[in-house]
Amino acid sequence: MSNRGLTNINYQTIQYCFPNNNLSCTRSIRPEVEYIIVYIFIAVTSVFTVFLNLLVIISISHFKQLHTPTNVLIFSLAVADLIAGLILMPVQGMKLIEPCWYFGEIFCSIFPLILYVVLTASLGNMIIISVDRYIAVNDPLRYPIRVNNYRAIVSIVVNWLFSFIYIFYLLYEFLLYPEMNHTCIGECILSVKFENTILDSIVCLVAPCCIIIPLYVKICFVAKRQAKHLNSVTDKKAKSEKKATRTLGIVVLVYLLCWMPCYLTSLSLGQNENHSLIINVMDWIICMNSGMNPIIYAMFYRWFRLSAKYILTLKIFEPSSEYLNLFPEEK
Template sequence: MLNRGMTDADKQAIEYCFSNNNLSCIKEIKPQVECIVLYTFISLASVLTVFLNLLVIISISHFKQLHTPTNLLILSLAVADLLVGLIVIPLMGIRYIETCWYFGETFCSLFPFILYTLVSASLGNLVFISIDRYIAVKDPLQYSTRVTTNKAVFCIILNWLCSSIYSIIVLYDAIFRNENPITCYGDCIVTVKFEYVLTDLIVSLVAPCSVIISLYGQIFCVAKYQARLINSVTNASKSEKKAAKTLGIVIAVYLLCWIPYYIVSLFPGYDSNESAVINIMCWIMYMNSCMNPLIYALFYRWFRTSAKYILSLKIFEPSSEYLSLFPEVNDQ
């Protein structure tokens, strides 16, 4: 049916996603050099994202000194980033390069759910991190009683559960009502209603970002006030402020990577599969998952030390979980 009226030369020049299927989509042929460069980039991005976030996960999970409420929230964020590197980056890379979907109709509907859940969970983690840092700087004397490990675990579970439920609600029609009929095999287009896009903009960007920016504004106001009030600041107070500053950089980088995508997605008639602009914005978003561990490496002595222990296999030694990661309080 698709080959009617085509000459032999045309058939040879056209490549299909599935050569043995008459209903296959036509595959866009990219230059070989371009494909090699793109596959190299995708592979490096995926491996680097998984490797760096795995270092964060192993560090916080293994070393007893890192079992704090703040680090548990960082661990949850690292899990979301690792899944982006393990699932999202490779699949979206193959889809972009090959211009075909090779992973089946079922996973075509499931993949947006995974993506939405990871995005929502990441932002939820950042909200809880902001609340944690606000309490630590605002009320340091009561922090240990107000913020506990059990409360952090509860917030993490609640965050992932709410993110999953929210993703199901937003994608319900696309997943369960099959409102995106496949026109040819190798195609995967999941359309979200524009009113859901606006809702997602408010729920997944405007509301949480307003909370985050407001909390960090108050954090730095409090820090500035304390610096004026007290000439000699304690080491503990310095540590809390440094942690707040570092995590503030993480949040700022996150917002810079995600806000452009949401702005572009609101323009009428944009096509996530064909628009070069939206593709660039998407890849900026995905690469954010690789940036957080790099920020930790630059600003956290404990991450650099724990990474050395992991890479040198010292974590397999007896009682390695009790190794000291904070030789000097000021370097925390």
């Protein structure tokens, strides 16, 4: 088998993923400029996502004022987004342009598990955030009693455990017998039963929409009614909760807009290998959502802009920096 590759009738060079292996898959060679553009885009997007979510994680971890149940949920979401930036986006991005899999069979089995556990956990975080915002707006007087940091942490742990168990169940056969779907070395194709795809669409698309959309519709009605009864003495807390609700509502909406095309594509195209590029693009769009959340925080949360400023200017290393005021208007 020649290492120099083959040439088809359209004069497109065909090479082998592993030239010295007779069982290797083949790969078509793209223009070098295309590789450079895609890899630069992947690198910049991944670094950008990791950097911004690290700012969120450090901010909420370090500053005492941010140790609230809502921010604990944002912390969990930022951790999922950080994993997406570190692992999922680089690999998923490479799959867009590189037909060969160079990371070995073990990682071929593990990567889909990591990918879908993180995405499912992110969706679970969105549902919990929606419930949190509903309680905060609909029952503000009892919110501190009904929602606290301990309950937020428990809900996060349950969410991640459920995500792992659920995805392990869906990918059980693929994880145990990955070689069943491989026809040559250098191939990594995820194959899921159609009935599992239907189940996943119900659990991760239909059910979340049936929970999140009615909650935010109810929140909008309640917030509009409350706005008529606010006064300058008592409205600071209510305005703060409404602003947080609006911001997190945008986060949830953007996430669903990124999430829905993936499931609609999977249902319409199935697991057809000829449509693998389209499915990879849909997965990449979901991963890119991980870099959007901190941008939304920066646009609507002054505390995030201030905490990022303190972090980047290294003020967090000063004594008692964890007690710096991130809400100066409340002084």
